[in-house]
Amino acid sequence: MTSIIELDGHTLTRQQVARIVKKEALVVLSHDSEERVKQSRVWIEKRLAEGQAIYGVNTGFGKLSHIRIEEADNELLQLNLLRSDAAGVGEPFPIEIVRAMMILRANALARGFSGIRQDTLQLLLDCINKGVHPIVPSQGSVGASGDLAPLSHLALVLVGEGKAEFEGVVLPGAVALQRAGLAPVRLQAKEGLALVNGTQAMTGIGVVTLNEVERIGLAADMAASLSLEALKGIISAFDPALLAVRPHPEIEFVGGRIRKWLAGSKRVTKQGEVRMQDAYSLRCIPQVHGASWQSFFYAEGRVQIEMNATTDNPIVLESGEVLSGGHFHGQPIAFAMDFLKLGVCEWANISERRTERMVNPQLNDGLPPFLAMNPGIECGLMIAQYTAASLVSENKVLAHPASVDSIPTSGNQEDHVSMGTIAARQVHQIVRNTARVIAIELICASQAIYLEKVEEQLAPTTSAYLKKVRQFCPPLTTDQPIGDEIEALAVYLLASDELVELAN
Template identity: 55%
Template sequence: MVTLNGQTLTFAEVRRVLFDGEKVTYTDESMKKVKESRKAVEKIVDEERIVYGITTGFGKFSDVYIGKDDVEALQLNLIRSHACGIGEPFPEVVSRAMVLLRANALLKGYSGVRPVVIERLLDLVNANIHPVIPQQGSLGASGDLAPLSHLALVIIGEGEVFYKGERVPAIDALTKEGIFPITLTAKEGLALINGTQAMTAMGVVAYVEAEKLAHQSEVIASMTIEGLRGIIDAFDEDIHLARGYKEQVDVAERIRTYLADSQLTTKQGEIRVQDAYSIRCIPQVHGATWQTLNYVKEKLEIEMNAATDNPLIFDNGEKVLSGGNFHGQPIAFAMDFLAIAMAELANISERRIERLVNPQLNDLPPFLSPEPGLQSGAMIMQYAAASLVSENKTLAHPASVDSIPSSANQEDHVSMGTIGSRHAYQVITNVRRVLAIEAICAMQAAECRGTEKMAQVTNQFFTKGRELVPTISKDRVFSKDIEAMNDWLKAGSFQFTKKTTNIHS
């Protein structure tokens, strides 16, 4: 059971909820704060004070006063009118993350919602009811208004959900689980949608997959080093300590560990003096990606525990302040950085693929073909990798440098962070397939060299990989092999330490 308090949610806990199906509850102390902030909202309504989002309209309508008799209609109209999401829905795991993160944000006690709102959100998580939330339509400021409105529809019994493998009306799933829809009252609709949970949820899922891929890329690159009889001296610790980046040092150490008992690596001058950059500079390039991943993780962990709606209630209602915590710029930058950093893993991987298949760059069979000329072997696999890499260059164009005014120019600068998070996820999806291609080619090259000479780590990878992708003994539809390897990488969990090395899949 993961216990939320609005302050301390970690990546480890999020993983357990998203991928292990762990249930969620809240602390009594956090709910006490929620109740206190709710009293402040009710007092504002009773006293008919003018406070944005509680007794006023929204956006450009912030100067329109709303009487106490209309506060429920105001919140309902807000959710229905703002549910303008378009396009394909977010993956279920992202929807689940959105619900989790929104509940955690409301538990901080700055939003003025009733406890029942948070309880309903946690009911969705615990019953595995995931709102159908279209991916497009958010500007990433004023919160992820359109996506989160589709989330909010579900707790009032409207909209659609994913439930037990089917897409069904929300009310059907709620009824089957004995969950009663609620009627939103003052400020609650605004509190549900005025946040960054769409971009953050997409970012969290993207980061989890990116971190796994970054580790996998190092094992696959190690196997490529063996296939190309790479020079191990380039990974000597002294080189990397001399520069000083911890992540670079760590990558070099892991590569040395993976290849410690390999008979296929060489020393400088033994076959050649230096390898090409795509081999020699693995620690520098992959290390720089790890630097970015660490930055992204830090920002996401802050945002997972942030109050991002407006207005916020402080000092038991003595201060109700309008601000701009819904602006997604910090996550927008992080997502753009993530896309760029991961795109580079594919860039350098594709160059290693080229070195594995190009007969002008190695002494392996041309294109790793069993019968060069009659059979093309891995020739077009490199084409496919190059295509994905080129597509990533377009997707890596930063979304955060764009803005467009909205709400009659009241909201005149926006982050486009949700676009950035979606693009980062698309990049990661492409990176995985490029690495799948490198893995297939590296396995074939290592087989040509002699698998009995491989390191223990890479040989374990090779052995498992061959269960999925047979040796290239003749041309076949390699698309199926790429997808098989891709699926294994997506599902696999690779854990490495200096003393022991295990591959779990």
């Protein structure tokens, strides 16, 4: 049965967003939010009746803010804003990201600081619930003044313009609304600006990506566990007393998780049994993976705040005063996404090094070269490591911080921007690349364990997960193409909550 999630502008979580995105829950406005939205609109109309000049309500936008707009043109001003700002280009965002953007914009408006009418907000909620998804190009936002281009493409559908997907078909916005049993709104003063001035594109990407990053981080921990078994890794490096002397909590919980998952394994060794020390890619798993988890937790905290924040301009305060500020600026999320990029990249970097360790006959402790059944006539998984190396290198290019760049816009009125949406788009791609790198490590560990014929010596937890890996890529008995298998396993890693449940 589909559940109901109330939007109140204060308590939304990334897990709730995931449920709504998957259409496992419907959204409604909380009673308190209804009252705040109504009062916010009362203040806007009162200030207009008093003849007060309000930015973007009865003035132009950006560099044109000095131009006063006649009352008769206030509605046209808002419609023109959507039309002129809908200048995005590139491939459209996936529907899951568009849905996240819609949810976050509705939640921001539910806080009651934006002056929008309840009817307009309700149409946005109805589109979420009935599956009307605007077509939103992925490129064109500089991450300040809000995500103007993406959100304008989103908002155009509410006025019966633009394009939207409904029941698998891309339609003109008005037709999509009609087929869903909805009618477009006619925007009034402030409403166009309230819909497009915010950080919901970058934050929407961030929310969807964080849910995937959690899964990929856990997959990295599991892949490392299987690699430790494949290579007779030294479990002494994960000793709790040892890890405790450097008390980063992430180091300790990665170490604890891997100890738990390897409990009962007869493949891991102790210091001095096979070798005195492992290479860094094995020995330093708690430190490297732990640092990547630090970037995840930092980004999660910033995104959690931003999901429940007011990010438009001007703001209608509870006192009725309408003030212009800079809450639309995406710098907090830009930094968070750039930091997250580094953490995810490092999961891929160290994973590829473990893969190299398993396939390289000079490093793999007696395993067949490149994990081939018949080395020489067969290349085994040699080129799978090439693929991992290529993806890791691509990640390094994408990891360049977008947030250090800025290009002035709007006649230099908007003279510093965040490029946060670029950072979010980059981390979204890095996560996909990293899922493939980890899939390759899992396949290599599976093959090494198969060649050694030691499945019965694995820990119960890793043994159970190995069976899942082999559903996607059974052990190789001869050379064969495995690109499809790598991709299918990567898609599973991005989507499955199996390890999230296991970790909890």
